[in-house]
Amino acid sequence: MSRKSANLSNSKAQSVKLAQYLGFFMVGYILASALLMLLQTQIALNPQLVTLLSILVGAFIAVHKFIKHYSRALHKAEMIRLAIGGTGIVWLLNALYFFTIWLWLFDEANRQVFIEMSLQQPLPLLFALIAIVLLTFVSAGIGIWLFNRLLSLK
Incomplete structure (x- = not known):
């Protein structure tokens, strides 16, 4: 009988759904991005710094909520899944942002210039995209690893 209960608790620990925590990551990322973009109107901030800080805020909120709900630190596989999911969310939001700019702000001439520029020199654009994804x-x-270490219960 004790073997079944240990097996059930082990399978419950392995079946943690991270979708809710990806949502917390997304909310933290969006709020931090909005606040830092407002701050950019007053002082010059590097766009990569804004992205880094926004991701760190999202990671902090997600890890903090996970540890609060489960009273344990994330396992290595959960950290990797959360990092991959967080990266996917950031890029989904960036794609939505770019698509909105493409349709709302760009006119036909701007779109044509961007397409021609991308076709003439695709490698710098591709390398920049890969560097930002990395x-x-x-x-x-x-961020997830650091906050997991700092916030985990001993």
Whole structure:
């Protein structure tokens, strides 16, 4: 009988749904991005710094809520899934942002210039995109790992 209860508690620990915590990550990222963009109107901030700080705020909120709800630290697999999911959310939001700008702010001439520029020199744009995706994933992973260590119950 004790074997079943240990097995059930082990399977329950493995089946943690991280979707709710990805939602917390997204809310933290959006709020931090909005506040930092408002701050950028007053002082000059590096866009990569804004992205990094926004991701760290999202990671802090997600890890804090997880530890508060489960009274334990994230396992390694959960941290990796949360980092990959957080990166996916950040890029989904960025794609939505770019698509909105593309439709709302760009006129036909601006769209044509952007398309021609991208076709003439695609490698710098591609390398910049890869570098930003890596920055996002690494900062999400390090942020989740760091906050998991700092906030975990001993």
